[in-house]
Amino acid sequence: MTTTVFKKTRGLTDVPFTYCPGCTHGIIHRLVAEVLEELELLDTAVGIASVGCSVMSYEFFNCDMIQAAHGRAPAVATGVKRTHPDKTVFTYQGDGDMASIGAAEIVHAAHRSENITVIFVNNAIYGMTGGQMAPTTLPGHVTTTSPFGRDTTLQGEPIRMSEMLSTIPGSYYIERVTVIDPVSVRKAKTAIKKAFQAQKDKKGFSMIEVLSTCNVGWGVTPLDALKQIKNDMIPYYPLGVYKDKGANQ
Amino acid sequence: MAKQLMKGNEAIAKAAIVAGCRAYFGYPITPQNELCEYMAKYMRSSGGVFVQAESEVAAINMVYGAAASGALSMTSSSSPGIALKQEGISYCAGAELPALIVSVSRGGPGLGGILPSQGDYNQATRGGGNGDYHVPVFAPASIQEAASLVRKGLIVAAKYRNPVMVLADGVIGQMMEPVELDPNPIDIEAFPWAADGNSGVRPRNIVNSLHLDVDDLENHNKHLQAKYRAIEENETMWEEYKMDDAEYMFVAYGTPSRITKSAVDELRSEGVKVGLLRPISLWPFPYEVIHRFSKKMKFIFVAELSSGQMLVDVKLAVGYDTPVHFYGRMGGNIFEPLELVAEFKKHQEVLGQ
Numbered sequence: 364m365t366t367t368v369f370k371k372t373r374g375l376t377d378v379p380f381t382y383c384p385g386c387t388h389g390i391i392h393r394l395v396a397e398v399l400e401e402l403e404l405l406d407t408a409v410g411i412a413s414v415g416c417s418v419m420s421y422e423f424f425n426c427d428m429i430q431a432a433h434g435r436a437p438a439v440a441t442g443v444k445r446t447h448p449d450k451t452v453f454t455y456q457g458d459g460d461m462a463s464i465g466a467a468e469i470v471h472a473a474h475r476s477e478n479i480t481v482i483f484v485n486n487a488i489y490g491m492t493g494g495q496m497a498p499t500t501l502p503g504h505v506t507t508t509s510p511f512g513r514d515t516t517l518q519g520e521p522i523r524m525s526e527m528l529s530t531i532p533g534s535y536y537i538e539r540v541t542v543i544d545p546v547s548v549r550k551a552k553t554a555i556k557k558a559f560q561a562q563k564d565k566k567g568f569s570m571i572e573v574l575s576t577c578n579v580g581w582g583v584t585p586l587d588a589l590k591q592i593k594n595d596m597i598p599y600y601p602l603g604v605y606k607d608k609g610a611n612q
Numbered sequence: 613m614a615k616q617l618m619k620g621n622e623a624i625a626k627a628a629i630v631a632g633c634r635a636y637f638g639y640p641i642t643p644q645n646e647l648c649e650y651m652a653k654y655m656r657s658s659g660g661v662f663v664q665a666e667s668e669v670a671a672i673n674m675v676y677g678a679a680a681s682g683a684l685s686m687t688s689s690s691s692p693g694i695a696l697k698q699e700g701i702s703y704c705a706g707a708e709l710p711a712l713i714v715s716v717s718r719g720g721p722g723l724g725g726i727l728p729s730q731g732d733y734n735q736a737t738r739g740g741g742n743g744d745y746h747v748p749v750f751a752p753a754s755i756q757e758a759a760s761l762v763r764k765g766l767i768v769a770a771k772y773r774n775p776v777m778v779l780a781d782g783v784i785g786q787m788m789e790p791v792e793l794d795p796n797p798i799d800i801e802a803f804p805w806a807a808d809g810n811s812g813v814r815p816r817n818i819v820n821s822l823h824l825d826v827d828d829l830e831n832h833n834k835h836l837q838a839k840y841r842a843i844e845e846n847e848t849m850w851e852e853y854k855m856d857d858a859e860y861m862f863v864a865y866g867t868p869s870r871i872t873k874s875a876v877d878e879l880r881s882e883g884v885k886v887g888l889l890r891p892i893s894l895w896p897f898p899y900e901v902i903h904r905f906s907k908k909m910k911f912i913f914v915a916e917l918s919s920g921q922m923l924v925d926v927k928l929a930v931g932y933d934t935p936v937h938f939y940g941r942m943g944g945n946i947f948e949p950l951e952l953v954a955e956f957k958k959h960q961e962v963l964g965q
Binding site: 406411418422435438442452468471 | 661665667675676679680682683685703807808809810811812813817819820822
């Protein structure tokens with residue numbers, strides 16, 4: 364007798380990922396897809412793909428998908444959700460897309476408490492365009508546009524989106540997670556589920572920030588990239604729940 | 613619906629709601645504020661959605677999202693705000709989304725001024741968004757026509773899956789005139805391509821403007837161009853005024869066309885056989901009819917509230933065989949009929965007539 368202990372989620376299509384080997388986008392995709400399936404939201408979901416490495420995510424998530432202009436995914440999601448309040452609407456955005464060019468759109472989607480879920484993949488670099496500095500790039504880190512290392516006197520300190528958005532009254536649930544080992548992957552999935560559940564319960568704006576690797580952009584091996592998240596990123600971007608309006612309810 | 617006295621901006625808003633537009637996303641800017649305010653007041657009670665966006669950029673992207681999920685939606689703005697919307701308009705064109713954009717234009721460049729201008733003819737008809745795309749642009753000359761063109765714009769947008777612009781100069785936005793609205797919602801079938809969260813009951817839908825494969829992108833562009841040729845064929849609109857026996861032709865659009873009509877009447881009273889051709893659709897532009905008339909004209913006189921932007925299209929239509937003269941005012945100044953008559957006569961004198 365055979366028992367199925369694991370199978371690929373229906374939330375993903377069979378299109379091969381375009382991500383580099385070692386990149387953790389694939390894990391995050393799977394978690395989002397599994398949650399959509401498990402909460403029975405997949406068939407009524409509309410996902411918004413952004414610009415960056417995850418631009419092709421409209422090929423991967425097995426639900427209705429809309430590809431948005433750079434940084435504008437929260438505005439596009441607003442247009443979808445306001446006209447279709449009973450559908451599940453999520454954006455999948457990178458740190459260049461959200462923290463830089465789309466800073467206004469994300470702030471105001473949270474400010475209006477749009478009942479959407481935002482998956483924010485923070486790998487501290489512009490991956491798709493070849494490894495340029497992002498607002499999230501750590502101090503001293505060498506990128507193609509910070510060839511001498513990020514100089515905080517000229518280029519500022521890295522921006523912490525979860526902390527910033529948690530100060531906005533309209534945000535309902537915000538948590539920062541990572542996917543560097545089995546334990547953190549399981550925690551990430553729980554967080555993503557919480558965010559989509561909040562949307563299902565019509566609670567308002569939810570965002571999960573996922574610290575993710577870009578071993579190619581960072582110029583390290585996949586294994587060292589995982590270590591880099593643990594040793595460099597988590598100290599600057601501590602994991603945890605930053606906003607949970609429902610915590611005392 | 614009974615005839616009522618309405619401000620242009622409000623008539624445009626009401627016409628859109630009555631026609632069946634159910635989502636409006638906007639941002640305050642003079643001289644279109646009454647449009648945004650009317651939507652704030654009446655859209656929700658009409659069963660629709662109103663959102664005051666954080667910027668014109670966000671507003672057009674909300675339109676993109678609403679349209680992508682199948683809602684008949686619109687935004688409005690004025691010149692500097694329309695500049696900000698150009699990215700989103702290009703994306704709507706690329707992803708083939710129906711949307712209505714109302715531009716109540718003011719003087720520029722930069723912050724310019726808030727009084728009427730036609731300096732945005734190029735912005736509207738050529739656009740500032742990237743890529744080979746077109747947006748049908750309809751330019752009303754009265755409040756009644758503004759209401760009608762809003763309705764027509766929504767129909768054309770839905771029919772061709774393309775953004776449409778109604779370009780009203782500031783006079784149209786701010787003036788009051790009697791207007792009678794068509795009370796019937798426009799007849800639009802549900803959009804089978806919409807990404808509206810129904811992948812459980814049909815194959816999933818994707819709304820997208822990305823085509824990384826070169827042949828795929830070229831084929832997409834060929835498809836768009838074929839659509840634009842059909843729009844040129846079917847949606848070109850103009851008005852002819854006293855053109856039957858005309859020997860001279862004015863070309864003007866929007867509010868200035870009404871001033872030009874008075875100039876035509878004045879010159880006619882003096883025995884000059886002159887008429888007016890008024891483009892109503894600025895893209896597609898009525899090249900053919902202007903070309904046809906131009907062969908019979910002693911000269912053509914273009915009048916605009918700009919330094920001469922439509923003038924270029926008129927010259928393209930006419931070619932080199934007939935002289936094309938121009939008179940324009942800028943900055944919010946509006947010419948008077950006798951100003952046009954005097955300018956017209958200068959060119960007549962040169963001809964020795």
